[in-house]
Amino acid sequence: MKILLSIDDTDNLESRGTGEIASLIAAALQEQGWGSASFVTRHQLLVHPDIPYTSHNSAMCFVAEIEEGDLDQITAFAKDFLNHECAEGSDPGLCVAVLDRLASADDLIAFGQRAKLEVITMQEAFDLAGRLGVHLSAHGGTGQGVIGALAGAGLRLWGNDGRMKGCLEFSEPGSRLRVADLLDHPGVEAVRCVAGGVVRADDLVQVGEKPKTVLLDGVSVLLLSAVQGGGDGEAGCRANWQTLHRKQLRGY
């Protein structure tokens, strides 16, 4: 069965990031033979004076395919991991949602969307988690991270929010690759032009430093922008497209 595992508020100014904690849990899940985990996504939540985030208020989430009998072990492992690994002064929260047991996917998605726009209370998060049949737990501090953890699961389920943690690695960094080659990467499910232009399988793409995918329509999409004038290189080898810079990915 498929689960969403989402965490928030595990760090302080000096500690490792919440994304790394999520990646470590995902790796452990696979090492223990409990299942397979997808890439981790980062989801930006509301930045507001009434919300006690450390520096950016983002949640981290991944999807995992697991055996039903391993769910309790995975949840217990993640709780224990957060109890021991989270930074001093942080307010960690954990959400584990089993997709085919969700009472309402729409309500979970709506909560995630609200958390990008409004200040939400912990009680609201716990109430919704109870109604939906989702695991939600606090692991130190004020426990405020439960709001972001639940929201992160909702936004990942929505499939139109967030960018991947880490970056895509290709055999030849900085090279020009065909769109078809990019689609061979296991982390790339679609390649699209950010402005809506038509991208063809044989088009050449200038791959920038640390390219990242974003979640759109439920799939991992590598966004491209057009290269003005066809880019460098001899005719026939010029790139039509380039991957986006970090500034362009900021809104995802």
Add this chain to the structure above:
Amino acid sequence: MWRNDQTGAKEFALGKESWAAAVCAALDCSGFAADVDEELVTDDERSCYNCRYRRWSASSFTCQASRS
């Protein structure tokens, strides 16, 4: 380039889109430390916008470096 916000924290006065100024400010700062990769927002590695001691606000960010 800097001002105090309502809580007295040191706030970047030029908002979230002053990329060159954020680079200049970071070059002048002995407290700069790059944030984790997933929180970097510009390819200019040394930029206040990429610093782990910046705390984003609705319109800009405050600098936490002196509190670290």
